[in-house]
Amino acid sequence: MVATMNRTKLDELGAAMAQVSDARADAPRAVHGARQRLRESLAEKRARRTAPRAARWVVPAAVVGLCAVGGAGVLGAAWWLAEPKPLTAHVESRSLALSGDWISTAAETKQLRFSDGTTLSLHPETRLQLRETSPRGASVVLARGRALANVEHTGKAEWRFTAGPFQVRVTGTEFDLAWDPDTGVFELALHQGEVLLEGPQVEGTRAIRKGDYVKIEVEPRQTAGAEGATRRADTETDPAHLADGTHDDLEDPLQDEAHDGADTAPADLADEPGDDTASAGADARRPAPARWQDLLESGQRSEALRAVDRVGPARAIEQASARELWTLANAARLGGRPELARSALQVLRSKHGQRGQTAFVLGKVAADQLRARSEAITWFETYLTEAPRGPFAEQALGRLVELQAGTPSGRRAAEQYLERHPNGAYAPFARSSLR
Amino acid sequence: MSLRVATARSTGTEPESNVVPLSVSDEAIVRGLVAEEQWAADALYDRYAGAIERMLRRTLGRERHTDIEDLLHDVFLQAIVSADKLRDSVALLAWLQKIAVHTAYRAMRRRRARSWLRFYEPERLPEVFVDDVSPELREAYSAFYDLLQRIPASEQLVFTLRYVEGMELTRIADACDVSLSTAKRRLAKAEARFSTLASRDPVLAGWIGEGTWWPR
Known part of the structure; x- marks a missing residue:
């Protein structure tokens, strides 16, 4: 039996489902997260295309060699000759630079996912540094707190964990590692596999196996105090920490951590063999940092934003030319610093009289990054007033349809949009919002 | 760089x-x-x-x-x-x-x-919504997509593109890489399956109600 109904009711039901779907909280997050990952994937693809040029030669050569020699060893040689890439890592959809990045947790937990499948789950009140990475693993410093490591067993994995004076070498396993520099307590619990432990009270290198639990207490060094002093000194002297309303690090813990990592390191790590992270004293001996303008010109966006923080966002914006402000706004927008982008754009409008495009970008920043719906609507409307036939008119109107969906203003915007851009990117949405 | x-x-x-x-x-x-x-x-x-x-x-x-x-x-x-x-x-x-x-x-x-x-x-995790959505709508939303999973994927695709996304049939056909007649045929099958299943669903039956089957 075919149930009876009509298309109008299906249309109504479909429109209602669209409305509920659009109210889901994960939509902006998905767009933002996928953007970051897309950039990384593209960079990886490009790097792979340039790096494995040798591999392009090696693979055909290996095939020929296979025919001639008939040995699987040739294929193995080809595999070894193709230079593998160092690991990459993500925290909550963000990539890490991996060159000295610090990751901290307060009351929350965080999980780092590496490209080889390894995960590090950080407990609250934990501070950890990714010292360096290789294609086979990474060197991780646990400065404080507790982490659950699940190192993917690839057969060639080489991971090294440093917790205070202790070293844990890993080839593939799952374990809990904890270090409290205040009390000098080190803990290691093996859930899977085996690790090699070195450190005080451990004779040479000792294998720790599945099910083993190690707790060692050493004389606590004055690490917490030193670390705190370093951080306090930085906070007091670094203009980036001055509250000026434009600094959005507080909204972006990762940026904050990355910034911390560039300038501060726990004092107990500074005397580790081969340690290249800087203490407060070493900072003073460094050459003068590069200008943020130069860093942006050379494509070093993250470094440039850190340099802006060092100068102080308000001061950087005040002293920048219109062209530099555009570049800064763009870098801040793409670098996850929406409030900095907003400040730069507002100065472009107020000081340099740049209308039109600034309003559109402010609308985008408000809608996509600051989640400030009313502000976004105001800016898109401002753009349409200032540049009704401007190059962004279609997008601005489309965004108004989207942002005002389900309201009388949204209907008006949708009708206007369909009249002007019947085949535009927002046309299907405009049509569905009119149903 | x-x-x-x-x-x-x-x-x-x-x-x-x-x-x-x-x-x-x-x-x-x-x-x-x-x-x-x-x-x-x-x-x-x-x-x-x-x-x-x-x-x-x-x-x-x-x-x-x-x-x-x-x-x-x-x-x-x-x-x-x-x-x-x-x-x-x-x-x-x-x-x-x-x-x-x-x-x-x-x-x-x-x-x-x-x-x-x-x-x-x-x-099953609870959905998180940013705007106010009534419990009835949320329930209908769950039932709607649960029910769609019971019809073939190719038909679900055409059905949702037409009724939820609001695309025109010619564009649906183009997006699905099929002829217009194939798109129409899939949509018709999806409508029939959906109506049958929805009429038996305690949540969706109220949305569908009585009417007459449209001529094709």
Whole structure:
């Protein structure tokens, strides 16, 4: 039996489902997260295309060699000759630079996912540094707190964990590692596999196996105090920490951590063999940092934003030319610093009289990054007033349809949009919002 | 590495340096993608990510095994790396929609292929909404997508594109890479299956109500 109904009711039901779907909280997050990952994937693809040029030669050569020699060893040689890439890592959809990045947790937990499948789950009140990475693993410093490591067993994995004076070498396993520099307590619990432990009270290198639990207490060094002093000194002297309303690090813990990592390191790590992270004293001996303008010109966006923080966002914006402000706004927008982008754009409008495009970008920043719906609507409307036939008119109107969906203003915007851009990117949405 | 950004003009001419990459034409974006310019990938994403995310979300609904973020990433990655295959830059959105439809279809098939593994079924998580949505609507939303999972993936796709995303049949046919008559046939089957199942569903029956079957 075919149930009876009509298309109008299906249309109504479909429109209602669209409305509920659009109210889901994960939509902006998905767009933002996928953007970051897309950039990384593209960079990886490009790097792979340039790096494995040798591999392009090696693979055909290996095939020929296979025919001639008939040995699987040739294929193995080809595999070894193709230079593998160092690991990459993500925290909550963000990539890490991996060159000295610090990751901290307060009351929350965080999980780092590496490209080889390894995960590090950080407990609250934990501070950890990714010292360096290789294609086979990474060197991780646990400065404080507790982490659950699940190192993917690839057969060639080489991971090294440093917790205070202790070293844990890993080839593939799952374990809990904890270090409290205040009390000098080190803990290691093996859930899977085996690790090699070195450190005080451990004779040479000792294998720790599945099910083993190690707790060692050493004389606590004055690490917490030193670390705190370093951080306090930085906070007091670094203009980036001055509250000026434009600094959005507080909204972006990762940026904050990355910034911390560039300038501060726990004092107990500074005397580790081969340690290249800087203490407060070493900072003073460094050459003068590069200008943020130069860093942006050379494509070093993250470094440039850190340099802006060092100068102080308000001061950087005040002293920048219109062209530099555009570049800064763009870098801040793409670098996850929406409030900095907003400040730069507002100065472009107020000081340099740049209308039109600034309003559109402010609308985008408000809608996509600051989640400030009313502000976004105001800016898109401002753009349409200032540049009704401007190059962004279609997008601005489309965004108004989207942002005002389900309201009388949204209907008006949708009708206007369909009249002007019947085949535009927002046309299907405009049509569905009119149903 | 130098910072490369695109022109703010919409004329489709070659990109200039040091201008915010927001308003290049579709034609310029395609040329930029073929030349592997990062600004072009950014511009493409900025312009169409919202529309494609919405399309994926509305098509897949409560697909618990899929993450829209993953699919969105896959769609744009595929689009960008295969940009040289796009001949007509006017059809940039339609091209992205086509890739998105195929990506969504594969996601549905994957989900169905492993649905027999009951232990693999993740625990249902509560939906989080930013706007006020009535309990009745939420219930209908759950029932709607649960029911859709009981009809073939190819029909679910056409049905949701038509009724939830609001696409016209010609565009649906184009996006699904099928003829218009095939799209119509699939939609008709989907409507019939959906109506049968919905009439027996305690939540959706109220939405469907009584009426007459439309002539085809």
